[in-house]
Amino acid sequence: MVGIVIISHSKNIADGVKELASQMAPNVAIGVAGGTADGRVGTDMEKISAAIEDVYSEDGVIIIFDLGSAFMNAEMAIEFLDEKMKEKIKIVDCPIVEGAVTAAVESSIGKNIEEIEEALKPMNLGKMP
Amino acid sequence: MSIQGKKVIEILEKISEKIDENKAYLSELDAAIGDGDHGLNMSKGFKAVVEKIKDDDGNDIGGILKKSGMALVSNVGGASGPLYGTAFMKAAVSVNGKSEVDINDFAKMLDEALEGIKMRGKGQADDKTMIDAIEPALKSIKEGIDSGIEVKEILKAAKEAAYKGVEHTKEIIAKKGRASYLGERSLGHQDAGATSSAIILETIYEALN
Numbered sequence: 140m141v142g143i144v145i146i147s148h149s150k151n152i153a154d155g156v157k158e159l160a161s162q163m164a165p166n167v168a169i170g171v172a173g174g175t176a177d178g179r180v181g182t183d184m185e186k187i188s189a190a191i192e193d194v195y196s197e198d199g200v201i202i203i204f205d206l207g208s209a210f211m212n213a214e215m216a217i218e219f220l221d222e223k224m225k226e227k228i229k230i231v232d233c234p235i236v237e238g239a240v241t242a243a244v245e246s247s248i249g250k251n252i253e254e255i256e257e258a259l260k261p262m263n264l265g266k267m268p
Numbered sequence: 269m270s271i272q273g274k275k276v277i278e279i280l281e282k283i284s285e286k287i288d289e290n291k292a293y294l295s296e297l298d299a300a301i302g303d304g305d306h307g308l309n310m311s312k313g314f315k316a317v318v319e320k321i322k323d324d325d326g327n328d329i330g331g332i333l334k335k336s337g338m339a340l341v342s343n344v345g346g347a348s349g350p351l352y353g354t355a356f357m358k359a360a361v362s363v364n365g366k367s368e369v370d371i372n373d374f375a376k377m378l379d380e381a382l383e384g385i386k387m388r389g390k391g392q393a394d395d396k397t398m399i400d401a402i403e404p405a406l407k408s409i410k411e412g413i414d415s416g417i418e419v420k421e422i423l424k425a426a427k428e429a430a431y432k433g434v435e436h437t438k439e440i441i442a443k444k445g446r447a448s449y450l451g452e453r454s455l456g457h458q459d460a461g462a463t464s465s466a467i468i469l470e471t472i473y474e475a476l477n
Contacts, residue, residue, distance in 0.1 A: 146405070175345040176342070176343075177345075178439050179305075179345055180303070180305075180345070181305070181309070181345025181346050181349075182345070182349075183342075183345070184349070184350070185342060202419075206350070206446075207347055207445060207446075208346055208347035208350060211347060211350035211351070211388055211389065212341075212349070212350050214350075214388070215350050215353070215354070215388075220424065268389075268390035
């Protein structure tokens with residue numbers, strides 16, 4: 140099953156979204172990267188890398204984020220991964236709560252990365268430049 | 269005029285001091301149209317840079333800059349982490365293995381840094397960002413090199429161009445970052461990222477003057 144990584148500037152938000160998504164899809168691997176290394180508001184590339192490693196499988200990973208720097212750090216985290224992993228990781232433009240819940244449910248019924256991306260398309264907010 | 273690795277380390281230490289001295293000011297600018305943490309983040313980031321490079325042997329300036337970039341990525345919590353981090357890491361590539369750099373190298377480094385920032389943040393001039401300080405500074409450096417003027421004068425002109433860019437950010441609406449959510453309300457306010465970039469360029473000038 141496709142793994143999900145939730146990135147937020149706030150640890151509370153990331154944990155809360157995971158809590159919600161897990162309720163709907165308890166068998167899906169969901170990783171979180173919320174807040175900075177020292178517990179403040181912000182995002183942290185190493186936390187993101189660790190979350191990706193946590194949930195990675197051959198089925199790949201969908202990354203869902205809140206605002207701007209979360210996306211930049213996610214891109215950087217992916218750049219540092221090895222080639223095989225890179226191509227199976229997709230960052231998706233969607234609202235963090237609704238997107239994560241939808242992605243988790245789709246993954247739990249066996250949809251692959253492309254199918255999940257399709258399902259999230261109507262939710263695009265134009266937050267990925 | 270060229271400088272060695274140890275001098276580059278000294279310059280980075282001076283940058284860290286200058287940023288720390290200005291951290292309240294930078295955070296204040298950021299509070300007006302952002303989330304108010306730019307000064308704190310930059311100060312923390314550059315202190316981490318100094319920790320990482322202070323004992324470096326100075327033989328590989330590219331290595332020093334790469335370590336600096338990584339320290340910024342790991343220790344600067346906001347957008348400045350990936351942006352300044354990428355800037356330093358891209359600059360590093362052009363001087364990999366070099367133990368000495370001159371003004372031409374600096375122009376190349378700044379060029380790569382700027383491209384890195386634009387690639388990472390998908391920004392451009394007049395978005396009201398650090399690009400608005402760095403791009404004019406780079407242009408002025410290239411013009412200075414072409415005109416054959418003295419290095420100290422080139423760096424002085426670069427600093428002045430950067431600060432002019434900072435002033436210009438007051439006149440434009442933010443198209444990137446947290447400030448972009450404020451739209452028109454961002455008018456009249458100076459961009460914090462452009463300011464920290466100008467401070468860095470000013471420190472480089474002062475260190476070599």
